[in-house]
Every structure is written in structure tokens, then in C-alpha cells.
Amino acid sequence: MFITILAAVAWVVLAGCDSGPSAAAEKSHMSDAELRLTPEQAAGRRVYNLHCLVCHEAYSSSERNGPTLAGFYKKKFMVSGLPVNDERVRDIIVMGKSKMPPFGGQLSGDEVAALIAYMKTL
Numbered sequence: 533m534f535i536t537i538l539a540a541v542a543w544v545v546l547a548g549c550d551s552g553p554s555a556a557a558e559k560s561h562m563s564d565a566e567l568r569l570t571p572e573q574a575a576g577r578r579v580y581n582l583h584c585l586v587c588h589e590a591y592s593s594s595e596r597n598g599p600t601l602a603g604f605y606k607k608k609f610m611v612s613g614l615p616v617n618d619e620r621v622r623d624i625i626v627m628g629k630s631k632m633p634p635f636g637g638q639l640s641g642d643e644v645a646a647l648i649a650y651m652k653t654l
């Protein structure tokens with residue numbers, strides 16, 4: 533009986549938790565419309581998936597080759613201690629940072645702006 537109650541409680545707790553790894557996996561498979569992205573954010577998502585996702589998770593908290601960017605703009609400071617704002621983020625994208633390669637030569641100003649607009653939805 534006790535085990536049954538325990539299992540039921542665990543099930544309710546797990547079912548009610550929508551920020552676990554499965555929710556993150558689900559989000560990564562959602563369409564732009566389902567994520568309610570504007571055309572600019574959707575364009576930024578394509579740039580992100582092409583250039584950034586190999587090293588930075590967008591919806592899960594796990595690390596790849598770089599820190600996760602899930603919830604990035606909800607934080608005041610980056611992992612490196614820099615403040616999170618558009619100027620610093622643009623600098624990192626354009627110039628790179630330690631093991632992160634620079635993207636200034638590959639991305640236009642519009643693409644970087646779209647990328648930042650998308651990162652704000654993470």
C-alpha cells in the first residue's frame with residue numbers, strides 16, 4: 533500500500549514537471565509556429581541550428597562543447613562572468629571567445645541580430 537502511494541506521488545511529481553530532459557527534447561522538435569517565433573526569431577533559429585547547436589544546447593541544460601544557452605537571456609551573468617546584454621553577446625559571436633570560433637566572417641549583421649532575437653526566446 534505504502535509503495536503504491538509512493539509510486540503515485542512520484543508519478544504526479546514527474547508528470548507535473550515540465551522542464552525535464554523530455555520537455556527539452558520535445559521543444560527542439562517543435563515547429564517555429566508551435567514555439568510562437570516571429571519571422572526574425574525563426575530566421576535566427578535556422579542560423580543557430582546551423583552554426584551554434586553543435587556546441588550549445590538550446591533547450592536542455594546539458595553541456596556540449598560549450599555551455600548551454602537554455603535560459604541564457606534570463607540570466608544576469610554568463611558562465612564567464614560577463615554581463616548578459618546584446619553588445620557583449622554580439623562581440624562573442626563576431627569575435628569568438630577562447631575555444632569558441634569567431635563568426636564575424638560568416639554571418640551578416642542581420643543574421644547576428646536574428647540570432648540574438650532567437651536566443652532571447654530560449
Ligand code: HEC
Nearest residue numbers: 583584587597598599610611612624625629630631632635
Ligand atoms: C566549436 C564550438 C562552438 C561553436 C560552434 C559556438 N560556440 Fe559559443 N562557446 C563555445 C565555448 C567553448 C564557449 C565558452 C568560452 C569561454 O571559455 O568563455 C562559448 C561561449 C559562448 C557564449 C558565452 C556563454 C557564457 O555563458 O559564458 C555565447 C553567448 C555563445 N558562445 C554563443 C554562441 C553562438 C550564438 C554560436 C553560433 C553562432 C556559438 N556560440 C557557436 C563554443 C562554441
